Amino acid sequence: MSLDTVSILDGSTFVVSDRRGDLDATPTENHGLFLEDTRFLSRWILTVGGIRPKTLSVDEQAYFKVQFFEAVTTGTVYVDSHLSVIRRRCVSNGFEETIEIENHGKDPIDLDVKLEVGSDFADLFEVKDKLAKVGQLYSNINDGTLTLGYRREDFVRETVIKSNKKGELREDGFLFKVKIPAQASWSVSFDVEARGRRADLDLVGPRTSALQDSSRDKSLQAWVAGAPRLVASWDPLNKIYRRSLVDLAALRFETGITPGALPAAGLPWFMAVFGRDSLLTSFQSLAFVPELTAATLRALAIVQARKEDPFRDSEPGKILHEIRLGEMTAFEARPQSPYYGAADSTMLFLILLEEYARWTGDNDIVRELEREARAALAWIDNYGDRDKDGYVEYERRMDTGLDNQCWKDSWDSIAFADGTLAPTPRATCELQGYVYDAKHRCARLAREIWDDPALADRLDKEAEELKQRFNRDFWIPERNFFALALDGQKRKVDSLTSNIGHLLWSGIADEEKADKCVKHLMSDELFSGWGIRTMASSEGSYNPIGYHVGTVWPHDSSFIAWGLRRYGYRAEAARICRAILEAADLFDGRLPEAFGGYPRSKTGYPVEYPTACSPQAWATGAPLLVLRTLLGLDSDGKHLILDPAIPEPLGRIELLNIPGVWGRMDAFGRALHASED
Amino acid sequence: MANESGEHVRGHDWRGGNAPGLAGVYGRLRLSVAGKPVATLVVEGTYVAMIPDISGPADATVLFADEEVMRKLLKGELNPFIASMRRQARLAGDRGFGTRVMMGLQVGSPFAADANKGDQS
Numbered sequence: 001m002s003l004d005t006v007s008i009l010d011g012s013t014f015v016v017s018d019r020r021g022d023l024d025a026t027p028t029e030n031h032g033l034f035l036e037d038t039r040f041l042s043r044w045i046l047t048v049g050g051i052r053p054k055t056l057s058v059d060e061q062a063y064f065k066v067q068f069f070e071a072v073t074t075g076t077v078y079v080d081s082h083l084s085v086i087r088r089r090c091v092s093n094g095f096e097e098t099i100e101i102e103n104h105g106k107d108p109i110d111l112d113v114k115l116e117v118g119s120d121f122a123d124l125f126e127v128k129d130k131l132a133k134v135g136q137l138y139s140n141i142n143d144g145t146l147t148l149g150y151r152r153e154d155f156v157r158e159t160v161i162k163s164n165k166k167g168e169l170r171e172d173g174f175l176f177k178v179k180i181p182a183q184a185s186w187s188v189s190f191d192v193e194a195r196g197r198r199a200d201l202d203l204v205g206p207r208t209s210a211l212q213d214s215s216r217d218k219s220l221q222a223w224v225a226g227a228p229r230l231v232a233s234w235d236p237l238n239k240i241y242r243r244s245l246v247d248l249a250a251l252r253f254e255t256g257i258t259p260g261a262l263p264a265a266g267l268p269w270f271m272a273v274f275g276r277d278s279l280l281t282s283f284q285s286l287a288f289v290p291e292l293t294a295a296t297l298r299a300l301a302i303v304q305a306r307k308e309d310p311f312r313d314s315e316p317g318k319i320l321h322e323i324r325l326g327e328m329t330a331f332e333a334r335p336q337s338p339y340y341g342a343a344d345s346t347m348l349f350l351i352l353l354e355e356y357a358r359w360t361g362d363n364d365i366v367r368e369l370e371r372e373a374r375a376a377l378a379w380i381d382n383y384g385d386r387d388k389d390g391y392v393e394y395e396r397r398m399d400t401g402l403d404n405q406c407w408k409d410s411w412d413s414i415a416f417a418d419g420t421l422a423p424t425p426r427a428t429c430e431l432q433g434y435v436y437d438a439k440h441r442c443a444r445l446a447r448e449i450w451d452d453p454a455l456a457d458r459l460d461k462e463a464e465e466l467k468q469r470f471n472r473d474f475w476i477p478e479r480n481f482f483a484l485a486l487d488g489q490k491r492k493v494d495s496l497t498s499n500i501g502h503l504l505w506s507g508i509a510d511e512e513k514a515d516k517c518v519k520h521l522m523s524d525e526l527f528s529g530w531g532i533r534t535m536a537s538s539e540g541s542y543n544p545i546g547y548h549v550g551t552v553w554p555h556d557s558s559f560i561a562w563g564l565r566r567y568g569y570r571a572e573a574a575r576i577c578r579a580i581l582e583a584a585d586l587f588d589g590r591l592p593e594a595f596g597g598y599p600r601s602k603t604g605y606p607v608e609y610p611t612a613c614s615p616q617a618w619a620t621g622a623p624l625l626v627l628r629t630l631l632g633l634d635s636d637g638k639h640l641i642l643d644p645a646i647p648e649p650l651g652r653i654e655l656l657n658i659p660g661v662w663g664r665m666d667a668f669g670r671a672l673h674a675s676e677d
Numbered sequence: 678m679a680n681e682s683g684e685h686v687r688g689h690d691w692r693g694g695n696a697p698g699l700a701g702v703y704g705r706l707r708l709s710v711a712g713k714p715v716a717t718l719v720v721e722g723t724y725v726a727m728i729p730d731i732s733g734p735a736d737a738t739v740l741f742a743d744e745e746v747m748r749k750l751l752k753g754e755l756n757p758f759i760a761s762m763r764r765q766a767r768l769a770g771d772r773g774f775g776t777r778v779m780m781g782l783q784v785g786s787p788f789a790a791d792a793n794k795g796d797q798s
Contacts, residue, residue, distance in 0.1 A: 154742070154763045197762050257773045302773050306698045306784045323758065330762035337758040371701045 005031070008091045010064045010216070011253055012036055012264065012271050012325075013194065015095055019055045021068040021087045022046060025120065030127055030268060033095060033159070033194060037272060037326030039127060040094070040159045040194040041148075043118035046087070048072045048101060049111045053085045063250030064216055065090040072101075083109070092213070094159070094194040100187040103180040111180065113188070116173040119159050121150035123326035124269065125334055135327075139171045146171070155330050158195040163188055197325060223249045227288045228658045230627070233651030236585040237623075243589035244623045247615040248285060248292070257302055260295030266593060266616030273323045273338075275300055275345035276407060277617050279352050280555060284621030286352075286359055287628050290659055293356045294365060300349055301372040305340050305379075310397035313341035313405070317379030319349045321402070334400060341402040343384065343394035346376045347434035354441035357449070359635045361661030366449045377442060377459070380435055386425055390469055391486060392435055393427035406431060407556075408499075408534065408548035412541065414485055415549070417495045419540030422487035429482050430499045432470050433506030439463035440507075471510045480516040482509065496520060496536035498556050504563025514567050521560060522572050529600020530583045531557035531576065537597070544597035544607075551594040551609055554580055555618035558625040565629050570645035577626040578647045584623055591619040627655065631669045635660055644669025691716075691751070691788055693726025698784025702777045707735035707770075710744055718751075720778055725787060727751075737770035739779065750779060753786040 007016045013035045017023050023031040025042035033041035046053065053070035060066050065088070072083035082105035089097045103109050121137065135152025146169055149158040165188045167176035180186045223245070230241045252261035255273060263285075264270065265277035278300070282293040305318040312335045313321075321342035328334045335341075350373060357366045366373070384392035394405035403411045406428045414422045439459040447456035474482045476492055482500050483492035500517045503509045509517060520526055525536035531552035535542050543550045557580050564573035583606045584591045593616040596607030613619075627633075631653060632643030640662050646653060652670040699720055706718040714731035741747040746765045749755035757779035760766040768775035782788075 154765060156764060197764055198767060257776045298773075302776050303780065306780055325758075325762050330759055332759070337756055337762070 005029075006058055006060065006066055006068075007267055008060075008064050008066050008089065008095075009250055009267060009271065010091045010093075011261075013091055013093055013095075014267060014271055015089065015091050016268055017044070017089075019058055019068070020046070020053060020070060021066075021089060021097075022052070025122075025127075032122075032127075033192065034124070034268065034271070035093070035194040036196045037124045037324045037329070038157055038196070039122045039124070040119055040157065041117065041192065042120040042122065043116055045116040046085075046099065047112075047114045047116070048083065048085060056084075062217065062220060063246060064092070083111075090213075094192040096189065096191050098187055098189045100185055101178070101180060102185040103182060106182050108179060108181045111178045113167075113176040113178050113186075114173065115175075115190070117146065117148070117161060118172060119148040119150070121148075121157055121327075123328045124324070125326065125328045128269065131328075134331075141169050141171065144169065146174070152327060152331070155327055157327075160193045160195060162191045164191075165189075220246065220249050223289070229656040231654040231656070233653075234581075234649060236589070237581060237650065237653070240581060240584045240589045240623050241627070244620050245288070247590060247620040248281075248289065248617070251281075251615060251617050251620065252292070255299050258295060258298040260291060260298075262296040262299050263292055263617040263621075266613035266619075269613060270616070272325075272336075273299070273320070275320045275322070276342050276348060279319075279345060279348040280407075280559075281617040281621040283348075283352050283355060284555070284558060284618065284625040284628075286355060287633055287658060287660070288624050290356065290360050293352060294362070297349065297353055297356065297365065297369060300345075301369050303338055304372050304375060309340075311335050311400065312337065312339050313397055313401050315340065315379060315383040317346065317375035317377075318383065319345035319376065321345060321405070335398075339401075341394075341396060341405045343392055343405040343428075343431055344407065344434055346379050346384065347392075347431070347438040349373075350376050350438040350442050351434065354445055357445065358637045359660050361637070363449050366445050370450055373442060373445070377439075380438070384431075384435070389427075389490070390466065391427040391473075392431045393425040393486070394431075395425035395488075410547045412546070413534075413548035414487075414493060415495055415539075415541040416493055417539050422485060422491075422493045424488050426485045426487060426493075428485040428499060429470075429474050430502035430506070432466065432474070433503045433508040436463050436466050436470070436508040437506040439466070467508050467510075470508055471513060475513060481520050482513070482517065495539040495541065496525065497539075498526065498532045498534050498553075498560060501532060501556070501560030501563055504567050505559050506563075507566060509567075511567070518564065518567070518569050518572055521564075522575070524599070527576070527579075528552055528597050530579050530595070530606045532560050533597040534594075535597075537599075542597075545609060547594070547609075550597040552583075552597055552606070553594045553619070554583070554591040554622035555625075558622040558629070561629045562625055565632060565645070570632075573629055574645050574647040577630050578650060580622060580626050581650070590615055591622055592616065593619050627653070631655060631667050633658070633667060637661065640665045640667065642667045642669070646671040648672075691727040693719075693724065694787030695723055696720075696725045696781055696785060696787055697723055698781035699723055699725055699778065700781075702774070702781055704736040704771070704774050704778075705734060706775060706778050707731070707738040708747060709738055709740045710747055711742065712740070714738070715747075718778065725778075725782075727788075735770065737768055737772060737775035737778075739775055740767045740769065742766065751782060751786060752789045753783045754789075756783070 015033050023044040025031045032039040056069045068087040070085040071081040073081040084102045086100045138149045146161045251263045253264035254261045262278045263281040265274040278296045282296040305314040318340045320338040322336045323338040324336035329336045440463045443456040443459035446452040484497045485493040525538045535549040541549045561573040561576040586605045592612040592614040594609045634641040648671040654668050656666045657664045708716045717730045742765045
């Protein structure tokens, strides 16, 4: 998100404004009130006496409420303003806003207070892709209420705006003619209600005041209090940790189809259910807030694909990629109802299920989701491996689908070292690692919980055969790393990328090959000094501000660090962890989705990526997985395992009240001096 | 449950039968058209049937805008997410169960063939 915007959110509802609090959507400014992938307000501009107030400061009190302090000034230097404005806004299925104007002068003042409003009801895809509307916009005024609406056949969305003071109400807004005595104030409150797909059900009962409601404050306090307490001697880490917990709370998303909330992917473009994002974020945060994982697994299980549907890239057993609820999806111009074009989500679902059970001891969920887990395993062999060559590969079935169905899902991410795009179907290397890991993990579940030793033996055997095959077929001996992918002609895609780090997380790499990959990961070509670049600077497609071809993604680096620990590379893992945390500190505790891949030797700070989402779920989860890595936290199904490897500048880390199968336990770690190590 | 083979509801002969997509799903789903309850779908694993009960216990209720929407959803012809986005159908109660049933009927519905038999156009 741009530093010039202020965002507040709650579930799938969010408001993006400028620093005055105004919404003024343009092709380049994505301001608005959004719900269910639709923009319900695109214009909300306050003028006082014909002047747009100037911002003095912005107080972001919580993820769902904000205050703007402003002055009405002509901008003339040395002339004090006698009018100040305080705007208090709180999001809740729309938002509530109170505008208070104070006259600090010695004389009364007459003012026109005007609020200009409007909505384009743009689908988020239209906002991103600058598309035109098909249906009709309308507005009406009734009994002091302004309704802005949009209708296309039976797709109806409305924004209902009420004020608590009588003024002149027009279809483009509200006008109040106000007289404020000397040293006095005047205020007006607005209730903006977004009526989405469940409007008639959600409107049952009176609408409560969001500004007065303290339940979300209490819920946030309980959420933070329920997570382990961190005491770190490197002070920025305390701030980063708290910010991660609060941002995760902000991104919690109630689907309504299962109890609890799962993490939405990120603001502003991805405030929706994304399988991969929810699964990876849940993995990162499992040691801290395991309830997110349970909700994620159950929700994704319910919407697991049941049939073949080329438009949606759906196949039985597959875990979804994305659900959208806007107009373009409703009229099937887009396939996200739901869309299943993710080749990794199904394996990640299985990996998370086993990780969750081992961490929490909750074997009931493994029994509850046995049918879905078996369907997911069947998908890997029956559909994931499209051509029966022993590897999972992907290729969209229709043009509306995603070209790349791995986490690097931009069009140009899978390229040869010379920059040539690899033809589909593409079998990216990390997918094979996930299959290996998922099969071994499910073998344990089959053996210990499903009472199916035959399945367990088969899965273990298949995993080991895959490992042997993979280390033979994907290895590039002349460059000493694993190919990014096998392309549609079974050629090795030979560019050096961060994907090899995921092979360490999954454990598929042979030890001596892993060692060679670690040298690449820590080389100047891949390690920028702030994290691991998505693509090495030596490759033909490298671009330090290319979305998946050179930027650093904090979540990617956090999983690579976790993988390095798995293979025993403690110092290398610690080095990456430290870099990520130092980057987080420079982003004021909140890591963005991605940042530039420029070398640290050139920049004293990580360079922003222009359209990065922030907060973004798996970037928010990155510091949590980093903490787990630094302390070496793991579970053997009964006990908390602790094996710290902390770089010296981070000093001492105490993580208290870690939830798990053991109940609650504390973990301590401190950096060793070189002489102690 | 095996005795409840199907009913004549709202002018249609809804015969129960096999619905492979409902494997592992059990419960009762009330069907309501334009605000009025019209029947209950009884789901027992891969077997599903419609009964005329409108007042007995139900785990969830699906509210259809009209009969055409109900017909299409029960026959598995209309994507339930799209129906929800277009305010053609909504779920109340245990929405997880309701979603499982609506998605499960997409795979193969015993109503797909039978639902047309009683059409009164």
